[in-house]
Amino acid sequence: MRAIVFHLPGDEAFAERLVRTLQAERAGLELHRFPDGESLVRLDADVTGRTVVLTCSLARPDEKTLPLLFAADAARDLGAAKVLLAAPYLAYLRQDRRFHAGEAVTSRSYAALLSTAFDALATADPHLHRYHALDEIYRIPTRVVHTAPLIARWVAAQVERPLLIGPDSESEQWVAEVAAAAGAPWTVLQKIRRGDRDVEVSLPDVSAWQDRHPVLVDDIVSSARTMIQAVASVRRVGLPAPLCIGVHALFAPGAYEELLASGPARVLTCDTVPHASNEISVVEPLARALEELMEGTTS
Numbered sequence: 306m307r308a309i310v311f312h313l314p315g316d317e318a319f320a321e322r323l324v325r326t327l328q329a330e331r332a333g334l335e336l337h338r339f340p341d342g343e344s345l346v347r348l349d350a351d352v353t354g355r356t357v358v359l360t361c362s363l364a365r366p367d368e369k370t371l372p373l374l375f376a377a378d379a380a381r382d383l384g385a386a387k388v389l390l391a392a393p394y395l396a397y398l399r400q401d402r403r404f405h406a407g408e409a410v411t412s413r414s415y416a417a418l419l420s421t422a423f424d425a426l427a428t429a430d431p432h433l434h435r436y437h438a439l440d441e442i443y444r445i446p447t448r449v450v451h452t453a454p455l456i457a458r459w460v461a462a463q464v465e466r467p468l469l470i471g472p473d474s475e476s477e478q479w480v481a482e483v484a485a486a487a488g489a490p491w492t493v494l495q496k497i498r499r500g501d502r503d504v505e506v507s508l509p510d511v512s513a514w515q516d517r518h519p520v521l522v523d524d525i526v527s528s529a530r531t532m533i534q535a536v537a538s539v540r541r542v543g544l545p546a547p548l549c550i551g552v553h554a555l556f557a558p559g560a561y562e563e564l565l566a567s568g569p570a571r572v573l574t575c576d577t578v579p580h581a582s583n584e585i586s587v588v589e590p591l592a593r594a595l596e597e598l599m600e601g602t603t604s
């Protein structure tokens with residue numbers, strides 16, 4: 306029997322493409338907010354004995370997570386055989402340790418919450434910094450889509466003589482992989498973060514690459530401070546205006562406009578978070594990841 310896909314508000318376009326790729330059935334999930342702020346969730350299809358896929362990009366997770374958990378619980382309660390989560394962007398991975406006394410390690414708490422509600426999870430490039438794999442915190446089967454080959458294909462087709470640049474040492478894992486797949490050189494900037502929106506970066510010697518087109522690659526663009534500083538630092542050493550590629554277009558209010566105003570040649574992202582800059586799609590590999598999970602989790 307075909308899987309049945311529900312999505313949260315805002316994820317219509319992604320859900321539509323996912324349904325087509327999976328050849329699944331699409332059904333409506335009604336979400337109503339009561340005047341007191343509570344949510345009513347209603348699944349608009351018979352899920353008895355079916356594999357249910359809930360798709361939700363988890364940017365702005367605090368407003369989405371409770372309705373998502375309610376929907377998963379309702380599906381189970383209504384007799385779904387399995388309930389899978391397709392979260393092209395997975396939230397709460399950056400707080401991967403207690404940076405200051407008394408802080409919650411929200412990556413762990415969030416993983417525990419989702420692990421109780423879903424049978425399996427598929428996502429794209431989770432922000433794994435101090436963790437090496439999702440199964441260090443998730444207790445359900447997970448599949449991860451790597452966007453590096455998709456980005457590399459785009460860069461190889463669209464940019465002549467690219468030089469891949471990561472804005473900080475954390476980004477090395479993506480940049481090195483994209484560069485290897487695109488057959489291009491790469492380097493990373495040194496970054497010092499003093500606060501949420503206070504970031505300083507500096508570029509190592511790039512004199513050997515003055516004839517190349519710089520392409521900045523990072524996983525998350527949130528306040529865009531990191532990207533903006535990286536654009537400035539690339540321009541300072543006399544390289545042409547860089548192309549900025551982010552995987553997850555989180556973009557805090559005003560951040561996209563500020564990044565565009567900082568003088569990049571272009572800004573583009575993957576479609577893991579719906580945004581005007583989406584250009585590279587993860588739908589195909591995410592659908593394949595879900596199929597693997599369905600084979601592994603359905604009886």
Ligand SMILES: O=P(O)(O)OC[C@H]1O[C@@H](O)[C@H](O)[C@@H]1O
Pocket residue numbers: 399472473475476501504523524525526527528529530531532
């Ligand atoms: O500078 P903003 O856009 O706020 O944050 C994004 C950066 O913060 C890091 O965790 C990400 O990997 C990225 O480098």
